[in-house]
Amino acid sequence: MLRRYILLNTNKFVNCRHVSQSMLQSTVDEKSGIATVTMNKPPVNSLNLEFLDEINTQLNKLQKDKIRGMILTSGLQKVFCAGLDITEFYNPNPDRLAKFWTVLQDTWLSLYMASFPTVAVINGHSPAGGCLFAMSCDYRVMVGPKYTIGLNETKLGIVAPKWFQDTMVAVIGQRKAEVSLTTGKMYTTDEALQVGLIDESLPDADSALKKGTQFLNNFQRISPWAFKMTKDISRQPTVQWLIDNKQKDLDFVLKFMQSPDVQKSLGLYLQSLKK
Numbered sequence: 001m002l003r004r005y006i007l008l009n010t011n012k013f014v015n016c017r018h019v020s021q022s023m024l025q026s027t028v029d030e031k032s033g034i035a036t037v038t039m040n041k042p043p044v045n046s047l048n049l050e051f052l053d054e055i056n057t058q059l060n061k062l063q064k065d066k067i068r069g070m071i072l073t074s075g076l077q078k079v080f081c082a083g084l085d086i087t088e089f090y091n092p093n094p095d096r097l098a099k100f101w102t103v104l105q106d107t108w109l110s111l112y113m114a115s116f117p118t119v120a121v122i123n124g125h126s127p128a129g130g131c132l133f134a135m136s137c138d139y140r141v142m143v144g145p146k147y148t149i150g151l152n153e154t155k156l157g158i159v160a161p162k163w164f165q166d167t168m169v170a171v172i173g174q175r176k177a178e179v180s181l182t183t184g185k186m187y188t189t190d191e192a193l194q195v196g197l198i199d200e201s202l203p204d205a206d207s208a209l210k211k212g213t214q215f216l217n218n219f220q221r222i223s224p225w226a227f228k229m230t231k232d233i234s235r236q237p238t239v240q241w242l243i244d245n246k247q248k249d250l251d252f253v254l255k256f257m258q259s260p261d262v263q264k265s266l267g268l269y270l271q272s273l274k275k
């Protein structure tokens with residue numbers, strides 16, 4: 001089957017059979033209109049400014065191209081996404097930190113409110129921002145049993161912002177989200193399935209991708225307009241706070257992240273990761 005590969009680092013669509021050298025690869029199945037977007041930024045797909053910018057550009061491009069659905073997955077062996085790149089927060093340049101956080105806000109809004117159906121095929125660990133991205137898709141299929149997923153921010157001595165927390169509440173409910181967030185719980189695949197954080201667990205990546213595609217095929221007979229309106233109504237209460245408070249959210253992050261206590265915690269956490 002002819003596949004369209006998209007070279008993202010030039011921001012142009014190019015029809016060819018080769019995968020680009022970009023951190024993000026995107027292929028569109030021309031028959032079904034389903035895009036597979038693969039994060040490929042070794043070693044752990046950590047989300048820094050440039051990577052987020054690339055993801056957001058691609059989401060907007062896919063929206064303009066009126067694709068019928070998207071699978072978000074990882075090209076790495078055992079990590080879906082390690083969350084935000086902690087080095088963006090550690091001894092930060094304030095201007096870059098502000099840009100980074102603004103692009104994160106925009107990328108989340110693009111993903112959470114995507115006009116097309118989205119599936120996260122979680123084929124590796126998915127802490128913090130990785131979990132946020134997975135929860136922002138319309139459906140989650142995870143490869144089990146050995147990977148983990150959750151919002152672990154408290155374990156780093158930091159606080160998941162309101163919109164991270166609200167995204168989790170929308171998926172697993174207030175009570176479970178509160179316990180999960182305060183304890184920084186990382187769920188095994190089985191636990192995640194039980195609590196409703198993921199929708200399905202499959203033993204390998206190929207079957208997970210098939211499941212994800214099957215979910216997207218449900219929308220073949222659903223009008224894209226009806227889908228989008230329904231999703232907007234359902235998700236509007238979760239996104240509205242950020243839309244109304246982008247600057248307030250940014251100001252909080254700039255202040256919080258540059259405080260000496262938080263810097264100390266982050267330094268220790270980074271050291272423990274290196275060990």
Ligand SMILES: CCCC/C=C/CC(=O)SCCNC(=O)CCNC(=O)[C@H](O)C(C)(C)COP(=O)(O)OP(=O)(O)OC[C@H]1O[C@@H](n2cnc3c(N)ncnc32)[C@H](O)[C@@H]1OP(=O)(O)O
Pocket residue numbers: 043044046078079081082083084085086087125127128129130152153156158159160161252253256257270273274275
């Ligand atoms: C109000 C402000 C709110 C801020 C909100 C923040 C949300 C976030 O997303 S914070 C990020 C939280 N993420 C994590 O805690 C994940 C930490 N990483 C891991 O647990 C593991 O790396 C892994 C389970 C994802 C993968 O394990 P694996 O054994 O395969 O790889 P490692 O040897 O641990 O790591 C390889 C390499 O990558 C560096 N690294 C890992 N995660 C991050 C990261 N999130 N940011 C930057 N760098 C990361 C790790 O230090 C290793 O580096 P070296 O090769 O140089 O040692």
